[in-house]
Amino acid sequence: MALSxxxxxxxxxxxxxxxxxxxxxxVLQIKQIAAFNQAIQQGKTPSTRQDSYExxxxxxxxxxxxxxxxEATQLFGQLLDKGNHTQQSAAxxxxxxxxxxxxxxxxGRDLTVRDETEYLLNQARTAYExxxxxxxxxxxxxHNLDRVLSMLxxxxxxxxxxxxxxxxxxxNIPVGLP
Numbered sequence: 171m172a173l174s175x176x177x178x179x180x181x182x183x184x185x186x187x188x189x190x191x192x193x194x195x196x197v198l199q200i201k202q203i204a205a206f207n208q209a210i211q212q213g214k215t216p217s218t219r220q221d222s223y224e225x226x227x228x229x230x231x232x233x234x235x236x237x238x239x240x241e242a243t244q245l246f247g248q249l250l251d252k253g254n255h256t257q258q259s260a261a262x263x264x265x266x267x268x269x270x271x272x273x274x275x276x277x278g279r280d281l282t283v284r285d286e287t288e289y290l291l292n293q294a295r296t297a298y299e300x301x302x303x304x305x306x307x308x309x310x311x312x313h314n315l316d317r318v319l320s321m322l323x324x325x326x327x328x329x330x331x332x333x334x335x336x337x338x339x340x341x342n343i344p345v346g347l348p
Contacts, residue, residue, distance in 0.1 A: 223253045231264060239268050259305035266297030266311070270318060294318050 173181075206225070211232075230245035242264075249261040273290035276283055298315035303306055 210247060223249060223257060227257070227261065230261075233263060234268050239272055243268055255304045257300045259308050259311070262297050262301035262304065263308065263311045263314070266294045266301060266314060266318075269294035269297060273321075288322065289320050291322050295322065 176212065193208065215293070226245055226249055230242045233239075234242035244260045244267045246268075250258055252258075253261075269290045273287045273294060276290070277287045295315060295318045298311045300317065301311040305311075
């Protein structure tokens with residue numbers, strides 16, 4: 171069964187039109203990605219894909235890189251129940267990095283500062299452990315967890331760690347009492 175020249179011409183014309191449409195759509199996608207990346211680099215919320223996990227993660231990451239730790243921690247916290255385990259692990263890892271960095275920044279000799287540093291390092295430790303629970307092969311989280319553990323004192327300050335540690339947490343509320 172031979173194809174006539176007319177049918178072959180129509181088929182190739184339709185194929186060319188479909189290819190042109192697909193190429194145009196891909197060019198539009200590339201422009202949107204470029205605009206997305208530019209907005210992220212400037213620390214702005216992108217105009218496209220605003221509700222995507224990637225957009226929120228990028229904004230949180232930018233805020234953390236620019237010292238806006240409170241906002242970054244909140245945004246990473248919002249991402250913890252979205253995305254897959256690898257993405258959630260990355261959000262936990264970055265939260266741990268924020269606490270770790272803040273602990274390193276305020277580290278000093280004053281007892282009040284020491285207690286706050288220990289608290290922040292414990293928060294970092296918890297975030298890294300949760301990151302590893304979600305993705306046990308996350309080597310950067312393992313490395314940072316090892317660093318935090320090496321910096322924490324062997325005898326923790328009461329009230330600076332987890333809720334099952336002895337001492338006071340949140341002012342005068344004793345731990346372990348009914």
